[in-house]
Amino acid sequence: MISRNFVLFDVDGTLMDAVENQRRMWHEWAGRYGLDGDEVYGVALRTRPVETFATVVPDEDPDECLALLHELEDEDVRTGSYGAFEGAAELLAGLPEDRWALVTSNYEHRVRGRFERTGLPLPGLIVDAAAVTEGKPSPVPYLMAAEKLGAEPADCLVIEDAPSGVRSGLAAGMTVWSVNGTSEVGAHRHFASLAEAAPHILERASMA
Template sequence: MTSRNFVLFDVDGTLMDAVANQRRVWHEWAARHGLDGDEVYAVALRTRPVETFAAVVPGRDPDECLALLHTLEDEDVCTGAYAAFDGAAELLAGLPADRWALVTSNYEHRVRGRFERTGLPLPGLIVDAASVAEGKPSPVPYLTAAEKLGADPADCLVIEDAPSGVRSGLDAGMTVWTVNTPAPHPDAHRHFPTLADAAPHIAAALGTGQRIVS
């Protein structure tokens, strides 16, 4: 029986450049709590928000911390400067709608707002922070996406830029390619300097009807 391949994309840093916005939001959040913005942002890059709060403000109410972060991020969706990486729009528009998904540590309403602002097409499935009990680097987010798509993890190609996302995809038993970083992750199967470089290979992976060549 011929396999059907699927592509699972991270969002920030993979399809969309949102680094400046993320840094600004976390710096503002840190300032509201009397903390050093650079130190807080360094933790936030590696963990989910709830885990960041536990590390930098262990005595504060995590629900209040999250509410403030959500307020700042929702404001940023409307005012921040977002840009899709070269090749993203054409790549996503050419993929079968039922064969790809977004797997993000952000929240779906925020991702939708950013995609609308940048003109990127949305898939039928978004696995966000609210969809899973464990975030990256746990394999749960990518395994959840595969389950919802009805896909075998072995038939899934993960496109990532961050070490935590790479680990998540690998531990889910998937093929992982990295993009938009100057050097490849040592455990990723393939690396491309830019998303545009990877785009024809991603499109080909969905069109072969054979298992993804790592």
């Protein structure tokens, strides 16, 4: 059997520059519950929304918490100011359509809305927060993406910007490269920007 290389991308902070948007939304969400925005945002960076709610507002109805977050994030998709990182559009357009996917802690409809607004090409597969029972840093999201692509974990390259995502990819037995910002401990390689990593990603994806 011929081995093929697959690329699995995180979205926010990796392909999409939406960090300030996320920070603003979580601060607004926290304010509705009388909580400190920085503390809530710190938890949200490490967990899926349902896990964040269980940590910061354990006595509140998680469905109501999620409904408010969805309201804030959907509004941001329509009106927020954000964009793709330099080189993202060219990188994604240069990958074989059946060899890459998005693995995100966000929700698919929101990712699609942002990609459409910024002109980024969409893959055939998006593994989002609703698709898994365990989010990053669990290996479950990346393992699910590999399974749906028909790929072996060892043939997958994960592109991430956050510690939880790096740990998720490593736990799944995949090669992990970190991009943007400071180097993530544990990643096999680090690039200061997505644009710097792009030619190396394309080269790896083209290898049999």
